[in-house]
Amino acid sequence: MLIIGIAGGTGSGKTTVVRQIMDEMKNEEVDVISQDSYYQDTSHLSMGERKKINFDHPKSIDFDLLVAHLKELKAGNSIEEPVYSFQEHNRTKETRTIHPRKVIIVEGILILTHTDIREMFDIKIFVHADSDERMIRRLKRDINERGRDLNEVLWRYQTTLKPMHQQFIEPTKEFADIIIPTNRHNTVAVDIVQTIIKDRLA
Numbered sequence: 417m418l419i420i421g422i423a424g425g426t427g428s429g430k431t432t433v434v435r436q437i438m439d440e441m442k443n444e445e446v447d448v449i450s451q452d453s454y455y456q457d458t459s460h461l462s463m464g465e466r467k468k469i470n471f472d473h474p475k476s477i478d479f480d481l482l483v484a485h486l487k488e489l490k491a492g493n494s495i496e497e498p499v500y501s502f503q504e505h506n507r508t509k510e511t512r513t514i515h516p517r518k519v520i521i522v523e524g525i526l527i528l529t530h531t532d533i534r535e536m537f538d539i540k541i542f543v544h545a546d547s548d549e550r551m552i553r554r555l556k557r558d559i560n561e562r563g564r565d566l567n568e569v570l571w572r573y574q575t576t577l578k579p580m581h582q583q584f585i586e587p588t589k590e591f592a593d594i595i596i597p598t599n600r601h602n603t604v605a606v607d608i609v610q611t612i613i614k615d616r617l618a
C-alpha cells in the first residue's frame with residue numbers, strides 16, 4: 417500500500433488536488449482519509465464551548481485514532497472513519513467504511529506535524545497558496561458550505577487560524593517531498609504526482 421500525505425493551509429486547495437489526482441484512478445485503487453474526520457470528540461461540551469475551540473491546533477486532532485486506523489489499513493484491515501459535522505463541531509454517529517487500497521491519501525492542515533504519521537507516508541506533499549488567496553477562498557467556502565457568517569470567519573482567522581498556520585503548518589513545508597503552488601490551477605504538478613504514483617505502483 418502506498419500512503420500519500422497532502423498537507424497545506426486551509427483553502428490552499430488540498431481537497432481540489434486530491435480530487436484531481438483521483439480523477440485518473442479507479443475507485444478500487446484509491447481512497448482518501450481526511451484529517452477533519454479525526455477532530456476530537458466534543459460530545460461533553462456545550463455548543464458555546466465547542467465554538468471557542470482552537471481547531472487549528474494539533475491538540476484538536478485525535479492523532480492516536482488516526483495512527484491506529486492507518487496501521488489497520490496497512491495490515492490489510494478495514495476501518496470505520498468518523499463522519500464530522502462542521503455545523504455541530506463534533507463527530508456524528510455515522511462512520512464510513514474504508515477498505516485497504518493500493519493507494520491511501522491522507523489530507524489535512526496538520527498531518528505533517530505528527531512524527532509517527534509523517535513516517536508512515538511514502539510521499540509527502542505540501543500544497544501552497546498565498547495567505548490572502550487562502551483567506552478569500554476560506555471566507556467564501558465557510559459562508560456557502562459550512563454555515564458561518566463573515567464575523568465568525570474573520571474572528572477565527574485573527575485569533576487562531578493565522579497564528580496556528582504560522583506556528584504549526586507553514587514549518588511542516590520542510591518535510592515535503594513535493595510542494596505544489598496553487599495560486600492558480602496547477603495541472604502540471606498534478607500530472608507529475610500521478611506519474612509518480614503510477615511508477616510506484618508498477
Ligand SMILES: Nc1ncnc2c1ncn2[C@@H]1O[C@H](COP(=O)(O)OP(=O)(O)O)[C@@H](O)[C@H]1O
Pocket residue numbers: 424425426427428429430431432433553554557598599600601602
Ligand atoms: N488552484 C485553485 N485556483 C482557484 N481556486 C481554487 C484552487 N484550488 C482550490 N480552489 C477553490 O478554493 C476553495 C478551497 O479549496 P479546497 O480544495 O477545499 O481547499 P482545502 O481543502 O485546502 O481547504 C474551493 O472553493 C476551491 O474550488
Ligand SMILES: Nc1ccn([C@@H]2O[C@H](COP(=O)(O)O)[C@@H](O)[C@H]2O)c(=O)n1
Pocket residue numbers: 425426427430452455471472501502504505506524525572577
Ligand atoms: N468545527 C470546525 C472544525 C474545523 N474548522 C476549520 O477547518 C479548517 C480545516 O479544514 P480545511 O478543509 O480548510 O483544511 C481549520 O482551519 C479549522 O479552523 C472549523 O471551522 N470548524
